[in-house]
Amino acid sequence: MLKNIILITLILTFCYKFSLSQDKRQMDGFEGEITGKIVDNASGKPMEYANISIFSLRDSSLVGGAITDAKGFFKVEKLKPGFYKVKVDFIGYERYINTAKVNPQNPSANIGTIKLKPATTQLSEVEVISEKPMVEFTLDKKIINVEKNIITAGGSATDILRTTPSVSVDMDGIVSLRGSTNVTILIDGKPSMLSGGDKAAILEQIPASTIESIELITNPSAKYDPEGMAGIINIKTKKEKRNGTNGLITLNYGTWEKYGASVNLNRRTGKFNVYANYDYRNNDRNGYRKMYREYYNDDTLVSIINVLSDRKSSSLSHTFKGGLDYNLSPMTTINASGTYRMGGHQGSDYNTDLIYDNLYDLTQSYTRDEISNEDNNNTDLTLGFKKKFELKDRELTADAYYSLSNENESNKYIQNNILPDTITPEQKSIDDSKFKNFTFQSDYTEPINEKTKLDAGLKYMLRSTDDDYKFSNCDTISSDFYNDTNLSNHFVYTDKVYAAYTTISKEWKKFSIQAGLRAEQTEQNGNQETMDSIYKNDYFSFFPSFHTSYNLPKDNKLQISYSRRINRPSIRSMNPFIDASDPLTMHTGNPYLKPEYINSYEVGHIKDWKKFSLTSSLFFKQTNDVISRYRLVDSIGAMTVMPINVAKAQSYGFDFIISYQPVKFIRLSGDFSWFKTTLSGSNLETDLTSSIFSYNGRFNASVFLPKSFSLQVNFRLVGPSVMAQAIRKEFYTVDAGLKKDFKNKKISLSLRFSDIFNTMRFRVVTNDPTLKAQIEFKRQSQVAYITLSYRINEGNKQKEKNKNIDMNGGGEMDMGE
Numbered sequence: 001m002l003k004n005i006i007l008i009t010l011i012l013t014f015c016y017k018f019s020l021s022q023d024k025r026q027m028d029g030f031e032g033e034i035t036g037k038i039v040d041n042a043s044g045k046p047m048e049y050a051n052i053s054i055f056s057l058r059d060s061s062l063v064g065g066a067i068t069d070a071k072g073f074f075k076v077e078k079l080k081p082g083f084y085k086v087k088v089d090f091i092g093y094e095r096y097i098n099t100a101k102v103n104p105q106n107p108s109a110n111i112g113t114i115k116l117k118p119a120t121t122q123l124s125e126v127e128v129i130s131e132k133p134m135v136e137f138t139l140d141k142k143i144i145n146v147e148k149n150i151i152t153a154g155g156s157a158t159d160i161l162r163t164t165p166s167v168s169v170d171m172d173g174i175v176s177l178r179g180s181t182n183v184t185i186l187i188d189g190k191p192s193m194l195s196g197g198d199k200a201a202i203l204e205q206i207p208a209s210t211i212e213s214i215e216l217i218t219n220p221s222a223k224y225d226p227e228g229m230a231g232i233i234n235i236k237t238k239k240e241k242r243n244g245t246n247g248l249i250t251l252n253y254g255t256w257e258k259y260g261a262s263v264n265l266n267r268r269t270g271k272f273n274v275y276a277n278y279d280y281r282n283n284d285r286n287g288y289r290k291m292y293r294e295y296y297n298d299d300t301l302v303s304i305i306n307v308l309s310d311r312k313s314s315s316l317s318h319t320f321k322g323g324l325d326y327n328l329s330p331m332t333t334i335n336a337s338g339t340y341r342m343g344g345h346q347g348s349d350y351n352t353d354l355i356y357d358n359l360y361d362l363t364q365s366y367t368r369d370e371i372s373n374e375d376n377n378n379t380d381l382t383l384g385f386k387k388k389f390e391l392k393d394r395e396l397t398a399d400a401y402y403s404l405s406n407e408n409e410s411n412k413y414i415q416n417n418i419l420p421d422t423i424t425p426e427q428k429s430i431d432d433s434k435f436k437n438f439t440f441q442s443d444y445t446e447p448i449n450e451k452t453k454l455d456a457g458l459k460y461m462l463r464s465t466d467d468d469y470k471f472s473n474c475d476t477i478s479s480d481f482y483n484d485t486n487l488s489n490h491f492v493y494t495d496k497v498y499a500a501y502t503t504i505s506k507e508w509k510k511f512s513i514q515a516g517l518r519a520e521q522t523e524q525n526g527n528q529e530t531m532d533s534i535y536k537n538d539y540f541s542f543f544p545s546f547h548t549s550y551n552l553p554k555d556n557k558l559q560i561s562y563s564r565r566i567n568r569p570s571i572r573s574m575n576p577f578i579d580a581s582d583p584l585t586m587h588t589g590n591p592y593l594k595p596e597y598i599n600s601y602e603v604g605h606i607k608d609w610k611k612f613s614l615t616s617s618l619f620f621k622q623t624n625d626v627i628s629r630y631r632l633v634d635s636i637g638a639m640t641v642m643p644i645n646v647a648k649a650q651s652y653g654f655d656f657i658i659s660y661q662p663v664k665f666i667r668l669s670g671d672f673s674w675f676k677t678t679l680s681g682s683n684l685e686t687d688l689t690s691s692i693f694s695y696n697g698r699f700n701a702s703v704f705l706p707k708s709f710s711l712q713v714n715f716r717l718v719g720p721s722v723m724a725q726a727i728r729k730e731f732y733t734v735d736a737g738l739k740k741d742f743k744n745k746k747i748s749l750s751l752r753f754s755d756i757f758n759t760m761r762f763r764v765v766t767n768d769p770t771l772k773a774q775i776e777f778k779r780q781s782q783v784a785y786i787t788l789s790y791r792i793n794e795g796n797k798q799k800e801k802n803k804n805i806d807m808n809g810g811g812e813m814d815m816g817e
Contacts, residue, residue, distance in 0.1 A: 221547060222517055317341060601619065629725075651677045666704075729765060735753060
């Protein structure tokens with residue numbers, strides 16, 4: 001009996017092993033497929049370019065993917081036997097998820113015809129087509145959507161930035177983020193002329209109507225350039241996604257001789273998308289400067305200088321932009337664009353200078369008229385390549401950028417001496433400068449599985465500047481001008497940066513993490529040809545980054561981040577030549593400046609309610625070798641300003657952004673930043689340490705009225721800021737705008753008022769043992785603007801939107817947008 005049982009067991013075991021080997025041989029060579037068709041739920045039309053992703057149900061790894069063809073069909077091949085999750089994505093539509101099984105008995109799993117529905121949000125019994133919120137958040141940046149901003153209608157990128165949370169813009173157009181002017185500004189993620197040219201002038205030439213959003217990246221990951229202490233501001237321009245011809249024509253006028261016009265056209269058909277833009281801007285802006293200085297030696301008053309300056313400025317610019325996108329295949333795209341800006345400005349600065357001795361007796365008095373004329377042109381060229389793969393999120397890009405800027409500025413100086421009654425020869429200067437920037441960058445993304453992703457990239461950047469400054473004096477006898485070699489200057493500078501980075505990111509159900517490392521080699525070369533001096537500085541740096549977020553209960557999210565940053569000295573700050581065109585305030589550079597290194601830490605919190613949202617951040621920055629302006633004053637009170645490396649600086653504080661919609665026709669938003677900055681210059685003077693608490697705040701109210709009217713009011717408060725030897729005082733402004741839409745939103749008429757109470761002025765105070773000074777700057781900021789906009793094909797857009805809503809059985813809520 002036992003023998004029979006053993007024999008039967010052996011036979012059954014052999015049969016089982018044999019069947020397994022047969023199944024294994026059958027499985028080893030097996031490759032299955034998943035197929036299907038994607039159509040629009042409302043129209044039933046096939047949807048081309050829908051993205052299909054296939055994940056293993058066993059370990060959630062991404063195993064395959066595809067893009068639908070012109071008839072909406074897709075096929076994902078070479079799949080091993082098993083159970084799979086199928087995801088279907090298309091921009092503007094709800095995601096579809098299903099499962100499928102593939103095995104030798106079912107080698108081709110057809111999931112049938114999938115009907116995708118447009119993404120919508122249900123509010124009570126009224127359907128609202130999804131609109132972008134004012135502020136969006138990702139793991140490493142805040143996105144401020146600004147295209148609906150009324151109080152910047154007819155304005156420029158500068159006006160947009162003045163309304164952006166945590167961002168400030170001073171009288172001269174200098175942009176700061178969280179109180180720091182060391183910020184990198186990009187356009188569509190590209191450096192353009194903003195990396196080396198006159199940033200303020202270029203931002204004034206970018207129409208507000210072409211801007212879709214502002215991205216604030218206060219703690220960038222290793223993927224981004226580490227330059228800029230405060231982080232990165234990325235200006236994203238609008239890109240038309242509708243087929244056919246679309247466009248926008250804008251005309252605007254502002255009081256005190258301010259004119260503007262722009263035309264933006266886009267044609268998208270088949271594989272091509274072509275666009276062209278033109279912008280004209282004429283801007284007259286006058287102002288004044290007041291300066292009062294007291295110079296001391298051993299606590300004894302030596303002299304007093306009082307200067308009153310009347311400033312007039314008129315600028316003109318033309319901007320042309322064109323480009324195309326071409327889909328070589330559903331997976332491969334190339335793009336090219338070019339921008340050409342031309343213009344200039346004319347201005348005068350009429351100064352009255354009074355100099356007193358320590359007994360308050362007038363010892364010198366004169367007037368000095370500085371007349372300037374500048375012509376400039378800038379060219380930006382870009383070429384891009386993008387390759388997607390059937391595996392979702394796998395992507396390869398390569399981009400090349402080239403920028404060229406030419407500036408020619410001429411100045412004339414006429415001084416009339418009153419006391420003593422002497423003659424100062426007329427003077428003039430010509431500044432010829434060229435700036436070039438070439439950048440090549442390639443990035444690759446590899447999805448390891450559905451929740452894990454690896455990014456890597458390489459970058460090369462070459463920047464060069466050739467600045468030739470000639471200063472001439474007039475011979476009082478012959479009336480001829482001769483070159484003053486003591487005041488003339490020719491400086492040639494180049495820097496090269498070689499960079500490589502990698503980041504890895506991982507998501508769990510409530511937790512996500514990203515870590516990265518960037519390495520850069522910098523080579524700087526300066527040639528002061530006038531002084532026959534050559535300067536060279538090479539250095540290698542690592543820049544780690546870390547970001548993490550955790551989803552807490554009740555719609556709370558916590559974010560923690562760290563990054564290391566660098567702020568390289570500007571070209572002008574390294575030029576050692578002394579500019580003595582103003583004998584009372586001379587400027588010079590410092591070729592031995594070292595770069596600033598910044599360690600930045602940030603903790604953020606996000607909370608959403610039904611009608612209310614709040615985001616808050618705590619931040620801390622430690623900066624070594626801070627670059628700051630330093631002043632040396634001689635015995636008569638004449639000042640020489642130069643940049644130096646201060647030992648270190650610390651900045652910490654918090655900011656928050658709130659938005660609230662009490663009823664459907666009112667939207668309220670506000671932001672507030674509070675921070676303390678401390679500069680320590682113990683490496684120079686034991687008492688060269690300054691610190692200050694500062695703050696910035698905004699409040700914005702938008703009201704959508706009946707009959708297509710909308711109203712917006714903005715209040716802005718800018719707190720004091722600290723420098724090595726001075727403090728800039730606080731100020732506030734109030735702006736307002738009113739908009740009316742006509743002809744189904746094809747035509748819009750906007751009226752806006754900037755700085756209603758004329759309170760935008762900049763005051764700087766210095767109070768140290770050798771110098772006590774007060775300076776006040778003011779430019780014309782109280783202006784009324786009227787803007788007329790005409791949208792090409794906007795009526796067709798509205799009809800198409802209404803048609804889609806009717807087909808889905810709903811109606812769109814009018815949010816005044």
